[in-house]
Amino acid sequence: MTTVVVPEWTRRRALALIERNFMIYRRSVTPLLNALVEPILYLLSIGIGVGLLVGTVPGVEVPYVVYVAPAILATTAMNTAFNQTSFGVFIRMRVEKTYEAILPTPLSVTDIAVGEVTSAMINALLTSIGFLTLMAVGGLVTSPWVLLALPASALIAYAFAAAGLAVTTYLRDFADFQYIQLVMLPMYLFATTFYPLSVYPEVVQPVIRALPLYHSIELVREPALGRLSWDLLIPVAYLVAFGSVAMYVATRRMTRAMLR
Template identity: 55%
Template sequence: MAVLTAPHPAAGASAGPRMLVERNLMIYRHTWALLVAEVFEPVLYLVSIGIGIGQLVGRVPGLGGPSGADVPYSAFVAPALLATAAMNGAMNETTFNMFSKLRTNHTYDSILATPMTVRDVAFGEVLWALLRGTLVTTGFLAVVTAFGLAHSPWILLVVPGAALVGFAFAAAGLAVVTYLRSWQDFQFIQLAMLPMFLFATTFYPLGVYPRWIQVVVECLPLYQSIELIRQPALGEIGPGLLLPVVYLLLMGLIGLRVALPRMQRVLLH
């Protein structure tokens, strides 16, 4: 078990979250295969659906940047899977892993015996989840590039985009985990995540849906995440990126606003 050294009171407000990230990094030095497994899952979807079914689908019309050219189906699916990898990497950390620390291992009891505060724990876990989601996405981006699916140099914006996606979903997960009572409650998370994964234009363009379904899909956080990743990946840079950026920033800030008082009650009472 990794030892968490208490930050010195004069070390500054950022010392606590930073040291929690360092603790998690020390642990993941010995369990790095878990991160590799998270990269492997979207690779399976990319090979089986993006490339496999893509041979039957052909090209998706009107998505190739400002020119509106057709793009291969695999190039359409790959950015969506990049966004999904960032979402899953962050959510897994602040829901599954954090629930274990809260309810099973009681990890935070010993951490809070040091000068670290609940706010330090919250920000540290969100920062680590953000980093984890970005690492998973970067690994998957390397696979996408190796498959020849990087059609624009703007695809490098995937990395900061993944960090924003990770922040939004990590903060949301932090709020959600404070409401979970047992491991059985995770079925409600899957009940929300799976339909969002299937319908948020991961595999189909928005235009295939009736207009009323399009409006619903456009409100989904994964749809906004996919737009943030897919547009630069296909060479489309413009004001349209502002909406997903603002959406995800607000989602993350609201998640923190809900999570912090909830964590105070859970950890200190």
């Protein structure tokens, strides 16, 4: 497993970029509210709407909306983090040329990468807290272990924020964002967000298990349903490895692009 070790001085300098980002974000809560709109619509239309037809989920014996809600929470953390380090960073890198103004300062490319990923993690965690609050208000919380969804959301955000940063280094123009949707949307629909892994043919199940969103959903859904086991260490290890490799790739490619 490739591990990214962040020195203490890098963490301190990255705080300057995090502060810069939140000086911009604090002017409006609109981005955070917008990040909640889509998951709420999915929860209402599919979780509750389809749930009226499905009833309880076989093998889990909980109402369908209770089964779906933790998965939507995981995807909320994923989308919030990924969108910030893909579209947001692309704008700052290619359009606004923000990083060109930052590099003459003591901040390095690594500081920028760490700062952007950390900013995305904070935003994703705030959005996850908002969605978890809505779950509690809506009576969709069945176990106190659902609180583990918050550190799980932070780990999910790290993995997908790093992935978004790595993907952005390969984008040439705005049209390339369409290719991202060709990956993200099918993964969102098929990574057990709305139905159990058992509905797939056995030959397909290993493919689903290989998806990062599948492990993200498992890490949130299992504690939310009150099911804790050592098997949860598998998605933890997967997401740490996935995020670390993505962070390594992103840092190397950003350094090559910005300092050439």
